[in-house]
Amino acid sequence: MEGYITIAVLGALVALDTTVAGQFMVSQPLISATLAGYLFGDMESGMYIGAIMQLMWLKLIPAGGSIFLNGNLGTLAAISVLELSVNEFKYSIESLRFTVIVYGIVTSYIFGYFTMSQRFINQFLIRIAHNAVYKNRIFRFQLAHILGVITTGIAGMLISVIFALAGKWLLLRLPPVYFTSSESFFQYGLYAFLGIGIGTVLSMHWARKAWYYPVIGVGAGCVVMLLS
DSSP states (O other), X not given: OHHHHHHHHHHHHHHIIIIISOOOSTTXXXXXXXXXXXXXXXXXXXXXXXXXXXHHTGGGXXXXXXXXXXXXXXXXXXXXXXXXXXXXXXXXXXXXXXXXXXXXXXXXXXXXXXXXHHHHHHHHHHHHHHHHHHTTOHHHHHHHHHHHHHHHHHHHHHHHHHHHHHHHHHHTTSOHHHHHSOHHHHHHHHHHHHHHHHHHHHHHHHHTTOTHHHHHHHHHHHHHHHHO
């Protein structure tokens, strides 16, 4: 039960930070997944899932622009399914991580519709707030703002718990042959996801003519590795 409460609280935090309140980037995959892993006592998996999802969705940081995928809630769904299922899971950790990342990618598209639906609700509340300001009704203006925060938080809680439950149910009912047919497939699959993420970062920096940032990062990483 505590696990679902944790997921609900994180779901509200991620949903609010993504668009409505704060935007302190706590909802970003690397941060939210690491935090979830820490709270579940599995920080390694949290950082692993978060790093891969962060790299793949790096171009989707909602800094004032439109976003049609919600990789933040998708990442939370992925790490939630992993943490809820790991004690009942009988196969390799690589197969579990690969499967939940696929689930996180799929749900990121689904949660994109959640983002759009919330925007329609917020547009309605904005009209109420606008009319309240025009008529000098401060309380109604404040109420519209509070309702926007509350509805987003509650929706984040509900969909996070629902998709965590659904993901766990699906994962534990996959046929055993899926997990046992090829152990190396899952390891290579994780490398492929990492490669996609690295390619995304490189293309983003290349397009911005800032290719030297990844070069400096790789160089610094090599220095740290040699000194450690």
